[in-house]
Amino acid sequence: MSTIRVAERHALSRETARSRLGPFEEQLKKYGVKLNWSGFKAVIDGTGVSGGAEVLDSVVEITIKLGFLAKAAGVDAAKLEESVRKRLAAALSEQA
8 A cells, every 4th residue: 555645834824725725625526535624634535545634734734545446546656646746735825
C-alpha cells in the first residue's frame, strides 16, 4: 500500500482555507472519492483509496492511502502526489 502525504502552508483563516477546498473536492469526486467532513477534519473514502484531510491554522494536510484496487487500476503514486500538491497549492493561494 502506498501512502501519499501532502502539507500545504497557507496564510488564511481556517474557515477560509476549508472553504477553498471545494474545487479540490470536486476533482476527487470525478474519481469516486469523497471527503466526509467533521469540522476541520475529513475522512477520505473511495474504492481502493482511504485517508484523511485536516485544516490547521497555517497548513492543510492531506494523506491518501492507495490500496490494491488503485494500484491494479494503474494509479501512479508519484503522479497523484504531484497532482494533489499542485491543486492544493492553487486552492490555497492568495490569488484564489
